[in-house]
Amino acid sequence: MSKNWPLWEVFVRSKNGLEHRHFGSLHAADAEMALENARDVYTRRNEGVSIWVVESKYITASNPVDNGELFEPAQDKVYRHPTFYDIPDEIKHM
Amino acid sequence: MSENQIKNLETEFEARIARDEKIEPKDWMPEKYRQTHIRQISQHAHSEIVGMLPEGNWITRAPSLRRKVALLAKVQDEAGHGLYLYSACETLGISREELYEQLHTGKAKYSSIFNYPTITWADMGAIGWLVDGAAIINQVPLCNTSYGPYARAMIRVCKEESFHQRQGYEIMMTLANGTPEQKEMAQDALNRWWWPSLMMFGPTDAESVHTAQSMKWKLKRKTNDELRQQFVDQTVPQAELIGLTIPDPDLKWNEERQSYDFGPIDWDEFWQVVKGHGPMNKERMKARVSAWENGAWVRDAAVAYAEKKKEYKSKEAV
Numbered sequence: 440m441s442k443n444w445p446l447w448e449v450f451v452r453s454k455n456g457l458e459h460r461h462f463g464s465l466h467a468a469d470a471e472m473a474l475e476n477a478r479d480v481y482t483r484r485n486e487g488v489s490i491w492v493v494e495s496k497y498i499t500a501s502n503p504v505d506n507g508e509l510f511e512p513a514q515d516k517v518y519r520h521p522t523f524y525d526i527p528d529e530i531k532h533m
Numbered sequence: 534m535s536e537n538q539i540k541n542l543e544t545e546f547e548a549r550i551a552r553d554e555k556i557e558p559k560d561w562m563p564e565k566y567r568q569t570h571i572r573q574i575s576q577h578a579h580s581e582i583v584g585m586l587p588e589g590n591w592i593t594r595a596p597s598l599r600r601k602v603a604l605l606a607k608v609q610d611e612a613g614h615g616l617y618l619y620s621a622c623e624t625l626g627i628s629r630e631e632l633y634e635q636l637h638t639g640k641a642k643y644s645s646i647f648n649y650p651t652i653t654w655a656d657m658g659a660i661g662w663l664v665d666g667a668a669i670i671n672q673v674p675l676c677n678t679s680y681g682p683y684a685r686a687m688i689r690v691c692k693e694e695s696f697h698q699r700q701g702y703e704i705m706m707t708l709a710n711g712t713p714e715q716k717e718m719a720q721d722a723l724n725r726w727w728w729p730s731l732m733m734f735g736p737t738d739a740e741s742v743h744t745a746q747s748m749k750w751k752l753k754r755k756t757n758d759e760l761r762q763q764f765v766d767q768t769v770p771q772a773e774l775i776g777l778t779i780p781d782p783d784l785k786w787n788e789e790r791q792s793y794d795f796g797p798i799d800w801d802e803f804w805q806v807v808k809g810h811g812p813m814n815k816e817r818m819k820a821r822v823s824a825w826e827n828g829a830w831v832r833d834a835a836v837a838y839a840e841k842k843k844e845y846k847s848k849e850a851v
Binding site: 442443444446463464465466468469472479480481483484500502503504 | 557559560561606609610613616617620621623628629630685686693832833835836838839842843
């Protein structure tokens with residue numbers, strides 16, 4: 440029969456207070472094995488306190504071809520930044 | 534896409550790399566960039582995996598528990614490095630199965646250094662010190678290479694490698710300070726591993742066909758000869774410090790260049806080993822393929838178990 444193990448993405452929280460970050464991927468037969476393998480492959484030196492794994496096929500990613508449409512509109516919206524607004528110099532913190 | 538459009542894309546692509554921008558998996562890339570990266574990253578992954586074999590040979594015979602846990606951890610790291618690199622390679626659109634297939638059929642190469650035998654315990658020292666030392670010099674510039682997933686994998690690999698080199702040097706140092714027989718064993722290992730280690734940097738610049746392209750894509754920052762020189766300059770004093778002699782009668786400090794001159798490398802031997810006629814090529818592939826084939830039932834059982842559990846869950850839900 441020989442079926443291939445699916446691909447999983449691994450996210451690790453390096454310490455409490457920080458978010459989980461994408462660390463890489465690996466192959467495993469199921470979620471439990473993916474967690475065990477992630478522990479051995481990505482946290483051999485205290486790199487983490489928590490691991491998430493998700494099968495890669497469940498991730499929907501944006502396409503770089505659409506980057507202009509998606510991200511460029513934000514570039515000319517300078518009024519979303521505090522430095523766009525003039526206030527008197529006397530006001531030190533605002 | 535018309536030829537002109539592709540040309541524009543290629544120009545823009547080269548400009549991005551020149552600006553030190555990273556290329557990520559879903560970005561457009563020239564087919565040659567993709568193929569070159571698949572070749573290099575997979576060779577690198579295969580080298581880590583095959584690299585476990587010469588050292589695995591000594592785990593059960595390590596001279597103390599301290600040496601044994603260190604060697605085990607090092608070999609486990611190599612498995613890890615292989616896995617980081619395989620998954621980086623898979624982002625280029627090739628499957629793990631295809632990669633294994635290329636290794637097992639001999640279509641893909643791995644570092645020739647692993648086709649030499651490990652006949653004494655001192656070889657564990659020489660490998661860590663020289664082979665991992667050479668690998669670090671080759672790998673550090675790759676932390677900054679243009680392909681994002683490769684660069685990220687290399688950052689993790691490099692962080693972990695320096696322990697490998699230090700544990701090897703410590704083994705050599707201990708033997709060199711031991712009985713005359715132990716010192717002789719260390720010297721013998723250095724004699725056998727020195728030249729193959731120099732060959733790890735690849736053919737001379739004049740013979741190296743990929744250098745120019747690889748430099749442009751930041752797969753290389755320095756040429757083979759520059760890296761080899763760096764290795765010699767760094768390693769000679771380390772050998773002197775522990776009273777071992779580099780097996781090269783032509784080795785001499787060059788005051789003008791502020792570098793060591795060294796003797797000619799036996800490139801015939803290099804090409805013989807690359808082409809599969811090294812002392813251990815057949816043995817290494819046999820061990821690798823039989824591990825893969827004999828593990829098939831375990832992989833199949835894991836899939837069967839995962840499916841059964843899924844069925845169970847869906848029945849429970851009803």
